[in-house]
Amino acid sequence: MTNLTRSAVPQAARNRSQSFQSALQRAHGFYQRKAARLLFRRPLLIRTDRPLISFTFDDFPRSALHVGGETLARFDVAGTYYVSLGMAGSVTETGEQFVMADLPMLLERGHELGCHTYSHCHSWRTDPVKFEDEVVRNQLALSALGSVKFKTLSYPIAPPRPLTKLRMARHFSACRGGGQTLNTGVADLNHLRAFFLEKSANNLQVIKDLISENARERGWLILATHDVAAAPTPYGVTPGFFEAVVRSAVDSGARILPVVQAVEVLKNSNPSGQ
Numbered sequence: 001m002t003n004l005t006r007s008a009v010p011q012a013a014r015n016r017s018q019s020f021q022s023a024l025q026r027a028h029g030f031y032q033r034k035a036a037r038l039l040f041r042r043p044l045l046i047r048t049d050r051p052l053i054s055f056t057f058d059d060f061p062r063s064a065l066h067v068g069g070e071t072l073a074r075f076d077v078a079g080t081y082y083v084s085l086g087m088a089g090s091v092t093e094t095g096e097q098f099v100m101a102d103l104p105m106l107l108e109r110g111h112e113l114g115c116h117t118y119s120h121c122h123s124w125r126t127d128p129v130k131f132e133d134e135v136v137r138n139q140l141a142l143s144a145l146g147s148v149k150f151k152t153l154s155y156p157i158a159p160p161r162p163l164t165k166l167r168m169a170r171h172f173s174a175c176r177g178g179g180q181t182l183n184t185g186v187a188d189l190n191h192l193r194a195f196f197l198e199k200s201a202n203n204l205q206v207i208k209d210l211i212s213e214n215a216r217e218r219g220w221l222i223l224a225t226h227d228v229a230a231a232p233t234p235y236g237v238t239p240g241f242f243e244a245v246v247r248s249a250v251d252s253g254a255r256i257l258p259v260v261q262a263v264e265v266l267k268n269s270n271p272s273g274q
């Protein structure tokens with residue numbers, strides 16, 4: 001009994017210590033993420049007569065262009081494709097990725113090509129200096145297409161570190177994260193919010209409601225996904241679902257623009273500098 005008690009007490013103490021440590025780590029993570037939202041903001045006033053919606057694709061899988069892009073073209077609108085050029089020709093957890101020959105076609109069709117780092121870096125775990133090296137490397141790889149420049153970025157996998165936001169402001173007119181909401185009031189050009197469609201792939205109404213809210217608030221809703229395929233990965237949606245979202249967006253009366261153009265519209269409608 002004595003032995004049992006002696007060994008049990010230190011074990012219990014160890015367990016308490018471990019759970020205290022993990023609680024501390026969780027709290028630390030929470031405040032770091034909050035810091036990512038609150039620090040190094042670049043304010044953009046969302047004030048527009050007509051609501052805005054942008055369609056964005058991350059990584060990007062070929063089906064995003066050849067299926068999703070075709071759907072957008074049928075409605076006479078264009079999107080933004082955030083590319084990690086180091087993933088060209090590969091198969092990843094979001095499916096078969098773009099090939100370099102897709103890129104000129106993408107631009108010819110009026111889409112925007114945005115940066116997603118060269119190697120698809122984890123935005124939180126990657127040191128800000130290394131993260132910046134990765135966006136420079138992605139731009140260098142893009143020079144194969146001539147003078148095309150990335151103007152906007154989406155953060156891969158996770159929210160950015162505050163110092164990464166600061167560094168990205170030197171390279172891009174806008175940087176997009178996640179957050180599952182729309183941009184209203186004063187948005188942060190270093191960390192714009194987006195709604196990932198696949199997270200509501202079983203509930204189109206959630207997205208229709210968000211599109212209606214965006215119309216009422218005259219906000220800027222940035223939608224995001226990866227593949228658009230009949231049997232999508234967990235990170236994509238079906239062509240039918242995607243088309244229903246595009247139709248709903250068009251019917252809401254919103255202007256549908258690639259991210260870089262939406263930023264210009266908002267800046268021009270708020271010449272005060274915000």
Ligand SMILES: [Zn+2]
Nearest residue numbers: 058059156157
């Ligand atoms: Zn990604």
